Structures are given as structure tokens and as C-alpha cells.
Amino acid sequence: MPDEFLTAYGVPFTSRLLMGTALYTSPEVLSQSVKASGSQIVTVSLRREAARAKTGQRFWELIRALGVTVLPNTAGCRTAKEAITTAEMAREVFGTDWIKLEVIANDDTLQPDLFGLVEAAGHLSRDGFKVFPYTTEDLGAAERLLAAGCEVLMPWGAPIGSGRGLNNPYGLKTMRNYFPGVPLVVDAGIGAPSHAAAAMELGYDAVLLNTAIAKAGDPPRMASAFADAIRAGRSAYEAGLMEMRDMAAPSTPVAGTPFFDLGGSQ
Amino acid sequence: MDSTNENSTCAVPPLILVINGHPLTVSALTLADLLSETGYGDAKVATARNGDFVPERLRASTKLVDGDRIEILSPRQGG
Numbered sequence: 001m002p003d004e005f006l007t008a009y010g011v012p013f014t015s016r017l018l019m020g021t022a023l024y025t026s027p028e029v030l031s032q033s034v035k036a037s038g039s040q041i042v043t044v045s046l047r048r049e050a051a052r053a054k055t056g057q058r059f060w061e062l063i064r065a066l067g068v069t070v071l072p073n074t075a076g077c078r079t080a081k082e083a084i085t086t087a088e089m090a091r092e093v094f095g096t097d098w099i100k101l102e103v104i105a106n107d108d109t110l111q112p113d114l115f116g117l118v119e120a121a122g123h124l125s126r127d128g129f130k131v132f133p134y135t136t137e138d139l140g141a142a143e144r145l146l147a148a149g150c151e152v153l154m155p156w157g158a159p160i161g162s163g164r165g166l167n168n169p170y171g172l173k174t175m176r177n178y179f180p181g182v183p184l185v186v187d188a189g190i191g192a193p194s195h196a197a198a199a200m201e202l203g204y205d206a207v208l209l210n211t212a213i214a215k216a217g218d219p220p221r222m223a224s225a226f227a228d229a230i231r232a233g234r235s236a237y238e239a240g241l242m243e244m245r246d247m248a249a250p251s252t253p254v255a256g257t258p259f260f261d262l263g264g265s266q
Numbered sequence: 267m268d269s270t271n272e273n274s275t276c277a278v279p280p281l282i283l284v285i286n287g288h289p290l291t292v293s294a295l296t297l298a299d300l301l302s303e304t305g306y307g308d309a310k311v312a313t314a315r316n317g318d319f320v321p322e323r324l325r326a327s328t329k330l331v332d333g334d335r336i337e338i339l340s341p342r343q344g345g
Contacts, residue, residue, distance in 0.1 A: 020345030045344025046312060048286040051305030056340025060310060073344045088319035089312030089339055210345035
């Protein structure tokens with residue numbers, strides 16, 4: 001049965017687009033883009049800031065004015081310990097126990113360190129956090145994350161910021177089929193609305209992206225394009241896609257084809 | 267950040283801490299005092315000492331030791 005809402009940790013959302021807030025040319029463009037996207041969940045982070053700079057305070061006020069749900073991340077953390085401490089700090093500053101958990105394995109791919117991820121997810125879940133783990137399509141790791149208390153999984157489409165789309169559609173499809181009842185979000189690597197539509201057609205519950213909108217020529221317009229693509233992809237999934245075939249099959253009726261008896265031999 | 271207050275009347279020698287990755291000599295003895303001394307005041311920040319989170323309510327009772335690594339973090343854009 002199609003689900004009208006994206007539900008994460010018991011909270012329903014009508015939008016299936018989660019947006020990152022980084023890389024925008026100005027706070028105004030960010031604000032316009034979030035509004036144009038219809039997104040109801042945005043990601044934020046914590047960073048070092050010089051005393052008296054107040055830029056963090058201004059950014060936080062901008063986000064609060066948008067009236068959306070905030071999902072802090074642990075971007076850049078290399079160990080479970082770093083991610084746990086960052087999550088604890090984020091919970092106090094942002095006043096939420098939701099955390100997008102990232103434990104990064106290396107600089108070139110920014111791929112998740114699945115071992116550290118599982119360790120941190122268990123610790124944070126036991127401490128009351130609602131963990132959204134940035135993971136891969138690895139089913140073993142997914143099982144461990146669910147056992148650790150995660151109720152949402154966020155496998156990558158491609159490396160963060162690469163815009164390459166879905167590198168492993170087969171793996172993502174397998175993951176979808178393997179965990180039919182778990183909210184799944186494709187996080188990272190989405191470069192075009194068609195990529196987002198493809199993720200939704202696979203039956204993913206939502207898409208999380210940042211760079212593809214922030215670095216577009218017209219970010220608010222691209223945000224709107226992504227919203228359209230995600231709605232289209234979700235509708236297609238709910239409508240039921242046809243089975244793919246290896247060979248052609250005529251769509252126009254064969255019966256009554258003119259000159260059929262001649263077999264193309266005249 | 268503020269430089270060291272040379273006229274400090276503090277009874278103990280100044281501490282050398284690493285704050286957000288940079289060494290700094292301070293007269294503060296607690297994490298709460300450190301935030302005031304370095305100009306963070308009542309800014310919306312989260313703190314950690316030597317890799318462990320320090321909640322706001324514990325800053326006043328968190329004593330500093332020479333060489334402590336302090337993180338002071340603020341909200342920022344994120345993906």
C-alpha cells in the first residue's frame with residue numbers, strides 16, 4: 001500500500017526532499033531555495049567560530065524562521081568518538097535529539113566508515129538520539145545499524161558532492177527489497193532531478209541532497225525542479241512500473257497489420 | 267580572541283590551552299570563565315574539553331588544566 005507520507009521516527013512529512021544548507025551564495029538564496037523545494041527537513045552542522053563573529057547565531061535565526069525540522073550532522077568526524085561528542089554538542093545547541101550520523105572513512109571518497117558508524121549509532125541510540133546514519137548499500141552494515149536502534153537508513157547514491165547519481169542501482173534496489181518496512185533515504189551523490197526521480201522509482205522514501213541545488217545556476221528554480229522530480233518518481237513507484245524486457249515487444253497490435261502476409265518480401 | 271591579561275590578579279599561573287586548535291594563554295580557571303574571557307559571552311555555542319562534551323550547566327564547575335584542548339562550536343550550514 002503506498003504511503004502518503006515520509007515517516008521518520010514517528011513523525012510524518014509530506015515532502016520527501018531533505019535539503020542541505022551549505023554552499024549557497026547567500027542566506028537569501030538558501031531561504032528561497034528551501035521554500036521553493038517544499039522541504040520540511042534541513043541539515044545543519046557545528047563548526048568552530050571566532051569569538052564575537054555571531055555568524056552562527058545569524059544562521060540559526062535564519063533556519064528557525066523557515067519553520068522546518070532541523071537535522072544536525074556530524075560531518076567531518078573520523079571516529080565514533082568524534083561523532084558521538086559532536087552529536088552531544090549538536091543536541092544542546094539545536095535542541096533536538098535527531099542526528100545525521102556521519103563517520104567518514106577517507107578524504108577522497110568521503111565514504112562512511114561502517115565500523116565506526118555502527119559503534120556510534122549504538123552509543124547514540126542508547127543515549128536517546130534518533131539516528132539517521134549515512135551508510136552504504138551494504139546489507140550487513142544495515143542489519144547492524146537497525147539492531148543498534150536506527151529506524152531510518154540513508155545509503156549513499158555516490159560520493160558526497162560528486163553529482164554522479166546512483167552508482168549502484170542494483171545494490172540500492174536490493175536494499176529496498178530487503179528492508180521493505182524501513183524508511184530509506186538516498187543521501188549524497190545526487191546531481192540532477194532525474195537521479196532523484198530514479199531513487200524514488202526504486203521505492204526509496206526520500207532523497208537528501210545539497211550541492212545539486214546550491215551549485216545550480218538558479219538554486220530556487222532547481223529546488224523546485226527536484227521537488228517535481230521526486231513527486232513524479234514517487235507517483236511512478238506507487239503506480240507500479242512495467243517490467244523491463246531484454247527484447248522489443250510491439251505496442252501496436254500485430255493482428256491486422258497490413259501486408260503482414262507478405263513478410264516484407266515484396 | 268583576547269590576548270592574555272598581563273595585569274591579572276589571579277592567584278595561579280596562567281594556563282596555556284588549545285582552543286579550537288590554537289594555543290592561547292588564559293587566566294580563566296573554569297570553562298565558563300574561559301568563554302567570558304575569550305569573548306564568547308552568551309553566544310550560542312557548544313563546548314567540549316579533551317574530546318568530551320561539556321554541557322552548558324557544567325561549564326562553571328569544569329576546572330581547566332594546563333594543556334586542555336577546548337572546542338567551542340557554533341551553528342553552521344551543513345549538508
